[in-house]
Amino acid sequence: MKKLFFIPVLAAVVSLAACGGNNTKTEGSTENKTEETASEPTVETVPGIENVTISNTWTVEGNDQMKFNTELIRVKAGEPLELTLKNVGKMPKESMGHNLIILKSGVDLPTFGGEAAAAADNEYIPKSALSSIVAHTKLLGPGEEDKISVTLEKGVYTYICSFPGHYALMQGKIVAE
Template identity: 55%
Template sequence: MAQDKVEITVESNDRMQFDTSEIKVEAGQTVVLTLKHVGKLPKAAMGHNWVLLTKGTDINSFGAEASKAAGNDYIPEGTDKVIVATKLIGGGQETTIEFTAPEKGTYDFICSFPGHYAMMKGKFIVE
């Protein structure tokens, strides 16, 4: 029996890394995701967010688009490529979002801070 709610913590650091590259949940579950920045650098220098992209989104083209959206935590205005995203945080901060897991499939998650998505990415697997 699936739990209705799953709590997930993802840590990010000053070396442009998430501490996980794979998250598994079940379709329809309430996901409570906390992003913790365990580094020390400020948001302007080493900000991180956690962005869940729609299926089939090209990470490189999305990342290039996101890099122009500094005023919106590096999430392009009006995009249809983002299911959910945290706000951008700096060292020592954390932020939590709650959302319903999408339909079954494999989705990409990234940090959309400019240049980070090449290393800071992973698979969000909905079973």
């Protein structure tokens, strides 16, 4: 009689243990899902750069329509880049001057543009944000040109004209690889 009574109790213990095991498994798979989401890579891609020839000598023109004629530049990293800016417009420097500033990656454009616009006394090169600048030309009037010589580390750089109101239209990317 005693033996018969014991069997249902054992069965109950076994099924309880199985239940506990299932719960642990569910928790484990939830943790795995969280890890996958957190490790998504963030790589900056520049569409169209694969169609650009690598060169370390470039000439960019700025015009009266507030445009650069080149907006994608591809260079070899670790070797000097010679970048010439030409102002091919006819409007006076005071109303349509152009420069070319290469910015460090991660610089917030609206913030930098705002500081630059307030730096009229320094040709729109903001002294408060010099640490955001890799290199820059001087401010050019019609028919003028200026050259930057700089060696870039691997990365993606944005360049802009910092004359007030221009950076939204006058910007491009340099990919150094």
